[in-house]
Amino acid sequence: MSDSFVCAVCGKTHAGPNEPGFQLPDEVWAIPEQERSTRAKFSADLCQLGDRYFVRSVLILPFTETNGDFGWGVWVEVERHVFERYLSLFQVDGSAEPPHSGTLANALPSYDATLGMPVLIQFGDRKQRPSVFFPASDQSKLALEQRHGIDAARYHEILAAI
Numbered sequence: 001m002s003d004s005f006v007c008a009v010c011g012k013t014h015a016g017p018n019e020p021g022f023q024l025p026d027e028v029w030a031i032p033e034q035e036r037s038t039r040a041k042f043s044a045d046l047c048q049l050g051d052r053y054f055v056r057s058v059l060i061l062p063f064t065e066t067n068g069d070f071g072w073g074v075w076v077e078v079e080r081h082v083f084e085r086y087l088s089l090f091q092v093d094g095s096a097e098p099p100h101s102g103t104l105a106n107a108l109p110s111y112d113a114t115l116g117m118p119v120l121i122q123f124g125d126r127k128q129r130p131s132v133f134f135p136a137s138d139q140s141k142l143a144l145e146q147r148h149g150i151d152a153a154r155y156h157e158i159l160a161a162i
Contacts, residue, residue, distance in 0.1 A: 020162050021073025025054045025105035026115060045129065046087070047075065053083035054105050057121055059132040059142075064149035070158070076102040076121050076132060086123060086130070094123030099133065110161035111142045 023029065028040045028049050040049040047054040059072040078086070082100040089097060099120040107115040117140065122131045134143035145154070 022075055022106045025075040025077065026107055053078055053080055055083065055086055055121060055130055057130040057132045061145050062149040064151050070150065070155060072108060074132060075105040076119060077105045078102040078121065089123055091126050093125040095125055097123045110158045114142060
């Protein structure tokens with residue numbers, strides 16, 4: 001991951017990642033490093049902690065003042081049958097699959113109480129991580145920003161929080 005990037009919104013160079021990604025679900029990350037691999041099974045895309053299952057996904061926030069978007073690499077906790085379904089579709093196109101319910105497994109900087117938020121996860125093709133969306137009834141700041149987009153000022157607030 002790069003230590004800096006040129007912002008697509010303002011054209012300036014900023015420190016840190018362009019699109020942040022969480023390496024693991026927060027609860028798994030909190031396990032002491034020397035114990036983590038014995039208590040959880042994980043890869044860059046999948047994680048299991050006991051009888052809990054997680055899928056690495058992308059939560060997109062579109063820009064309102066320019067083309068493009070900002071993506072959070074997040075983990076979503078799903079039921080075992082959803083996890084197994086994702087595994088069965090991992091090497092093929094799963095985009096025709098209906099969305100599945102889950103909960104966010106990361107606390108996102110610049111937002112209140114994202115950990116445990118109900119979400120929908122939509123599988124993609126074999127080259128894409130699943131996409132994360134919020135139920136229509138969700139009126140949280142994050143859900144509204146996903147639906148309506150973020151401007152340059154908000155984008156830079158998020159970058160500063162990271």
